[in-house]
Amino acid sequence: MDKNNFDADVAVVGLGAMGCMSLWRLSIRGISAIGFEQHTPGHPHGSSHGMSRLYRTACFEGADYTQLAILSKQLWQELEGVSSRELLELTGMLTIGSATADVVSGTLKSAQQLTLPHEVLDAAEIRSRFPQHLVSDSDIAVFDPDGGVLSPETALSAALEQSVENGAQVFTHAHVDGVSTTADGVVIRVGAEEFRVRHAIISAGPWIRQFYPIDQETVRVTRQVMTWFRARENKIESFLPSTFPAFIRDTGNGSGAWGCAMHGGMDVKIGREGFDGPVVDPDTVDRVIHTEDFDIVCNFARDYLPDLEPRPVAAQTCLMTLTPDSNFMIGPHPSEPNITILGGFSGHGFKHATGVGEVAAALAIGEPIAIPLARFAPSRLILNPSPK
Numbered sequence: 001m002d003k004n005n006f007d008a009d010v011a012v013v014g015l016g017a018m019g020c021m022s023l024w025r026l027s028i029r030g031i032s033a034i035g036f037e038q039h040t041p042g043h044p045h046g047s048s049h050g051m052s053r054l055y056r057t058a059c060f061e062g063a064d065y066t067q068l069a070i071l072s073k074q075l076w077q078e079l080e081g082v083s084s085r086e087l088l089e090l091t092g093m094l095t096i097g098s099a100t101a102d103v104v105s106g107t108l109k110s111a112q113q114l115t116l117p118h119e120v121l122d123a124a125e126i127r128s129r130f131p132q133h134l135v136s137d138s139d140i141a142v143f144d145p146d147g148g149v150l151s152p153e154t155a156l157s158a159a160l161e162q163s164v165e166n167g168a169q170v171f172t173h174a175h176v177d178g179v180s181t182t183a184d185g186v187v188i189r190v191g192a193e194e195f196r197v198r199h200a201i202i203s204a205g206p207w208i209r210q211f212y213p214i215d216q217e218t219v220r221v222t223r224q225v226m227t228w229f230r231a232r233e234n235k236i237e238s239f240l241p242s243t244f245p246a247f248i249r250d251t252g253n254g255s256g257a258w259g260c261a262m263h264g265g266m267d268v269k270i271g272r273e274g275f276d277g278p279v280v281d282p283d284t285v286d287r288v289i290h291t292e293d294f295d296i297v298c299n300f301a302r303d304y305l306p307d308l309e310p311r312p313v314a315a316q317t318c319l320m321t322l323t324p325d326s327n328f329m330i331g332p333h334p335s336e337p338n339i340t341i342l343g344g345f346s347g348h349g350f351k352h353a354t355g356v357g358e359v360a361a362a363l364a365i366g367e368p369i370a371i372p373l374a375r376f377a378p379s380r381l382i383l384n385p386s387p388k
């Protein structure tokens with residue numbers, strides 16, 4: 001314990017994408033920090049596994065998300081530099097659909113608002129440059145040349161290695177049983193042990209409800225399935241990172257999908273776009289893959305990416321944590337200023353993890369924040385309860 005009877009300045013509870021990046025950004029400032037993870041970081045039970053995550057700079061979700069994505073990209077590249085690991089493979093990003101589809105019009109609006117490099121392609125241009133995609137004459141695409149694919153497991157381990165090198169302590173297989181506030185700080189309980197810190201960042205992903213009495217309608221944890229499809233024998237060249245940008249496709253009939261090139265030793269990844277999935281408990285969720293889990297993505301591959309084999313060669317479950325307005329929770333607990341809440345990162349949080357970690361580190365030590373946070377305020381969902 002230090003001279004002020006604190007074990008560290010800041011504790012980070014949960015070392016998924018958000019927790020690992022928060023710990024790294026704290027450690028880089030020389031803040032003494034402890035991280036707790038109930039499993040091994042990079043484990044497949046939460047939300048930050050599966051060998052790839054799409055990165056988009058121009059976010060259809062709005063200018064605030066786009067600003068966070070821009071900051072995050074700088075920090076992904078910083079983490080690549082200090083760790084000497086490749087974390088973000090720039091493949092470009094294609095958002096395809098009708099001009100009025102929210103994902104297309106929103107991406108274009110953000111790119112224009114923040115004057116980001118982008119191209120708008122009509123159907124003929126999509127067919128000529130990206131013939132892997134079958135499009136109709138009314139489809140257009142926004143091409144974001146700064147988009148790409150992140151490597152989640154490598155990113156988490158790079159951030160933790162850097163954190164430890166910078167002096168942070170990491171406890172794995174350490175289940176946090178309780179977080180309580182005191183007059184001057186926060187007590188973290190792990191089994192019979194207690195850790196006293198000045199500030200805690202709660203980044204427990206799908207397990208956030210352990211710490212706050214939030215009901216299932218306010219923060220929903222849902223089961224998702226990621227699938228990987230093999231390119232047909234003579235079409236492998238068409239699905240390499242150099243030829244096949246990451247994509248989101250709005251089909252106009254609810255069967256849209258996102259995906260990316262062969263990455264991280266895996267085949268072409270496809271998942272369902274805008275699919276909430278069944279509400280589950282993260283500790284008892286069915287992690288077995290069933291045929292009906294991939295029927296719709298198989299139809300998508302058949303109808304829109306016919307150079308892929310029609311059945312997936314791999315599939316894995318993943319949990320998504322959704323808020324009612326689909327916006328993240330990043331900010332102070334409404335009545336406990338010593339606690340920062342990170343949660344509800346839904347199906348598009350990973351790309352922002354370094355930016356979220358930077359914001360969380362700044363909030364924890366009272367630094368000014370450069371990113372607009374109003375839309376992310378936890379107070380809109382967590383009204384006043386103290387942590388359990």
Ligand SMILES: Cc1cc2nc3c(=O)[nH]c(=O)nc-3n(C[C@H](O)[C@H](O)[C@H](O)COP(=O)(O)OP(=O)(O)OC[C@H]3O[C@@H](n4cnc5c(N)ncnc54)[C@H](O)[C@@H]3O)c2cc1C
Nearest residue numbers: 014016017018038046047048054176205345348349350351
């Ligand atoms: C199928 C799917 C595809 C996605 N694709 C993309 C994409 O392409 N691009 C993108 O940007 N985003 C994507 N996302 C979203 C992104 O992956 C998530 O938003 C992000 O990984 C969430 O990270 P997290 O740190 O909040 O949660 P998690 O990664 O789940 O981390 C929370 C951690 O807290 C730990 N924990 C919980 N309770 C305790 C406790 N009591 N004690 C100790 N540790 C605890 C857990 O074990 C876990 O490791 C996707 C999500 C899904 C489900």
